[in-house]
Amino acid sequence: MMTANRSSAHAKEPSMTLTPEPLVEQRADPWILAHAGHYYFIASVPDYDRLEIRRADDIAGLAKAPATTVWRKPDTGPLCALIWAPELHRVDGVWVIYFAAAPSREIVDGLFQHRMYAITCAADDPLAGDWSEPVQMETPLDSFCLDATTFQLRGRNYYVWAQKDPAIPGNSNLYIAELAGPTRLAGTPTSLSVPEYDWETRGFLVNEGPAVLQRHGRLLLTYSASATDENYCVGLLWADADSDPLDAASWSKSPTPILVSDPAHEIFGPGHNGFTVDEDGNDLLVYHARTYTDIQGDPLWDPNRHTYVKPIRWDEQGFPDFGRAGEDTLPPAR
Template sequence: MSNTLYPNPLIEQRADPHIWLHSDGNYYFIASVPEYDRLEIRRSKTLIGLADAPVSVIWHKPDTGPMSALIWAPELHFINGKWVIYYAAAPSQEIVDGLFQHRMYALVCEDADPLTGKWVEKGQIQTPIDSFSLDATHFEHQGKSYYLWAQKDPAIRGNSNLYMAEMENPWTLKSPPVMLSKPELEWETQGFWVNEGPAVITHNGKIFISYSASATDENYCIGLLWADINSDISDSAQWHKLPKPMFTTQADNLQFGPGHNSFTRDESGQDVLVYHARNYTEIDGDPLYDPNRHTRLKTIEWDENGMPVFGIPPADNQPLIKQQ
């Protein structure tokens, strides 16, 4: 499928997009909303249909407490017969020592329909270090269930590193976390030292982790780790980091700061990159509070070595109405 067949953007003002293709044949979409105050899901039989699909709000943040501010980067998964949403939340908008105070949380729904079912809060995902953490995802590999996320280690320079651990259940870690990557290369340390937003895809004997790096302005970009699919992926030495980013700002196409991706497949089975980007760089104040990171789709190619080729962010192909 040609990239130009996708409306670009697909969904306006939805950052950190995650699309889950379920066994029922439906695509389920969840993302950060500009108000950072709720979790909403939309469902469609087609990828493009997500753009106009009805929105179901399944959870609102409380007024007070540890989950009362800045609801970020939700992901919807189906694990062991249960729907699970991972999300990050903070007790306030306060910044301490240069960081927000996010921790990771889980919601679980045991009903068949996640749009109408009952969601139960499972509380904070506990990790050995109680520190800024966010952007959790889940994947299964060789019969094991894994949790993959970004977190600050006070002993390591930067905002966040990437960690992975085996799971006991969808809201409890089983094994000690292993650090897979930290911001160290020039393109990972622009504005902020960041590795975050991991996503997993497998292809032709390899397992890949994409991730986002640097500040959330035009410096934001996507990097890649990979390991042999038969290796011990809990051994950090098995993971290789590509020296250059996979997906970066394309000024000629007015696409700035592409990042925080997930992966899905289109109706024909082709792999699709799901990501957000802005179409301008003139941002008043903190980029975090600029609402115009829009959800976008792009098909992925694979080279002769079995490595993904993301290409460049395609230009917008429809007029945008900027909402302030």
């Protein structure tokens, strides 16, 4: 079984502290999509009130690219609060943004009241085209859910997300289902992971923020765990690319995290990652983190989770090596 990312857990401490510069400041839950010669960036904004997209010809240019708001929350109703963790995808030739929204900031039985929604755009240009009204992504459980992503395998589209099962202790678990269309599930979801290890249960029992990368004959599914402070970290599931992703037995789980806080570089709580490629096709990790641990009040209301991007190394077995969270990060364009 795969062990921990050795460079994260056991690398020699640098001789001096060097805080890397974020690619985009105050943008949590980042997602970068490379499509048709452009890079598209979407993330949670500190006000949690809208969906905005940036576009640039290269990754560094996203730092200064103008943001186009494509949807804004209403003042009332089930989507009037806490717009979280949007992701921009192309599904069956249609632009889709999956995002979480709540009817209020109220916490009930220890949880917010988010559900997952999707908006779509059929135009070639998602910054100029018309976006649909939100559609709820309905699942068998009507409960707190968030952080959806999607991927395609052998011509089929799959949807992966985090949700609370009232029968299971904790905040959220990971599930997968096939998509019948960009905004509708097909069949019964499969449970992939529940918080079980110490590093998944610090502060809160959390598995969330899934992202999928297909490399070296495997499906690699990263996710985030624990509270959104310095304990936040990234775990890994994997399956053979020729297996059935809806069969829970296809998946293995690393017993140790693969990306953790990096105090030597003043990077804390790295998580909610995504994947993209650079202009030469090299794999990149996209994630958010803070540069301090002294957070006043609930970490969710602290706006200083920043977007970082760094290259992915691959070990001799074809597994990703993310290294230290604060090393080799890409700077923004000047």
